[in-house]
Amino acid sequence: MMRQIGKQILTIAAWAFLALGAHGQAPATIVTDPLTGVAIDGYDPVSYFISPEPMPGKPDFELSWGGASWYFTSAANRDVFARNPTSYAPQFGGHCVTSLSRGYLSDGKPRLFAIEGLKLYFFYSTANKEAFLLSRSATVAKAAENWTRLADGVPDSLQEAASSEPPAQSAESAEPAANVEPSGAHDNVPTH
Numbered sequence: 001m002m003r004q005i006g007k008q009i010l011t012i013a014a015w016a017f018l019a020l021g022a023h024g025q026a027p028a029t030i031v032t033d034p035l036t037g038v039a040i041d042g043y044d045p046v047s048y049f050i051s052p053e054p055m056p057g058k059p060d061f062e063l064s065w066g067g068a069s070w071y072f073t074s075a076a077n078r079d080v081f082a083r084n085p086t087s088y089a090p091q092f093g094g095h096c097v098t099s100l101s102r103g104y105l106s107d108g109k110p111r112l113f114a115i116e117g118l119k120l121y122f123f124y125s126t127a128n129k130e131a132f133l134l135s136r137s138a139t140v141a142k143a144a145e146n147w148t149r150l151a152d153g154v155p156d157s158l159q160e161a162a163s164s165e166p167p168a169q170s171a172e173s174a175e176p177a178a179n180v181e182p183s184g185a186h187d188n189v190p191t192h
Contacts, residue, residue, distance in 0.1 A: 040110045045072075054111070059071060063082055092108075092151075108121070
C-alpha cells in the first residue's frame, strides 16, 4: 500500500515538473487539466460571450496561449480569441475570484461563472458565486491585489502559504489573517 502511494506521489511530482518545464511558468497562472494541459476543461472561452451556455471546444480547433492549450467550437472562435485573448480568457487564470479575494487560490469551475464588466470570472462553488454577486467590485479589487502576490507561484501546499507568509497589515483593515483559511486549530492561536 505504501509503495503504491509513493508511486502516485512520484507520478504527480513528475507531471508537475513537466508542466512547469513545458510551459515555463508557475502553475498558478492558468488553470489547466494536469494530464492534458487544456485550459478551462476544454470549453470554448469565446462561447461564454456569444452563447446562452458555454460550449465544449474541439481539439480540431486548438490554440496554444499562456502556456496552455485552448479548445474552440470553430476556427472563427479560435481566430477571434487569438486576436485578443485577454478579452475572452477567464480572469485570474480561471482561479475562483472569491477565493482569491480571500487570500488563497482555488481552481474555478468553468460551469460556475459570471460575466461582469465584459470580463469572465470562475468560481469554486455556488456559495462563492453568490458572495461575489453581493459585492462584485470589492471582490474583484481584493482579488487583483492578492493575485499579484499569489500568481508568482504556488507553494507546496496552501497551508505552507498560510504559515510561511505573514499577512500584510494595513491601516484600512485589521483582519487580513481572516482571509486565509486555517489549516488546523493551532492557526487560531496567536503567537508572540
